[in-house]
Amino acid sequence: MKQIVIILASALMLVSCGGGEQNTDSTMDNTPATESKSDEVMDEAPEAVTLTIEGNDEMKYNKDMLSVKAGQEVTLVLKHVGKMDKAAMGHNWTLLKKGVDMQEFAIEAIAAKDSEYIPVGTNKVITHTAMIGGGEETSITFTAPAKGKYQFLCTFPGHFAAMNGTFMVE
Ligand SMILES: [Cu+2]
Structure with a gap:
């Protein structure tokens, strides 16, 4: 699964480093430049993707950047690779x-202990996993939001x- 993520990430990097012009050789003469930016009018949604991120007993994720495409069905797998209990070293x-101001939200979330540190009825969150402890794993599936940089x-x-990290939607 990790390999898929790496391949996808490198593919996305290639696309962005290439300046977004994928058909420059054969269609350049008679194709308007806007042709290569047809993402918004694509008939089919991008293929679903599974991303895996780990949290550990050192209070770290193993990734600080995840990239997806707008409208893509994303399955996010969170693995707690540590041993500590959820009450002491829980991760979501x-x-x-x-x-949304991340720090402000995180402080607000501290008071939401009874709902696993997600304020009940909050309108600041797109989605979230359950809170898990060492050795546990959880996942969520959602549709990637509009293009942009999320946290x-x-x-x-x-x-x-x-x-924390960046969730890049391209
Ligand atoms: Cu945590």
Whole structure:
């Protein structure tokens, strides 16, 4: 599964490093430049993808960047590869809506102990996994939001500063 993620990540990097022009050789003469930016009018949604991220007993994720495509069905697998109990070293993966202040949200979340540190009825979150402890694994499936740069974090008290990253939608 990790390999798929790596392949996808490198493919995305190739596309972005190539300046987004994929058919420059044969169609350049009579094709308008806008042709290569046809993402929005694609008939089919991009193929579903599974991303795996790990959290450990050192209060770290193993990735600080995840990339997907807009509208893509994303399955996010969170693995806690540590041994510590959920009450002491719980981890989740929480994806924030664009423009939400991460620190402000993380502080708000501390008070939400009864709901696994996700404030009940919050409108600041796109999606989140369950909170898990050492040796556990959980997953969620959701549709990637519109293009842009989003933030993810673990909302367990005190974790967000070390456990956060960028969720890039292309
Ligand atoms: Cu955590």
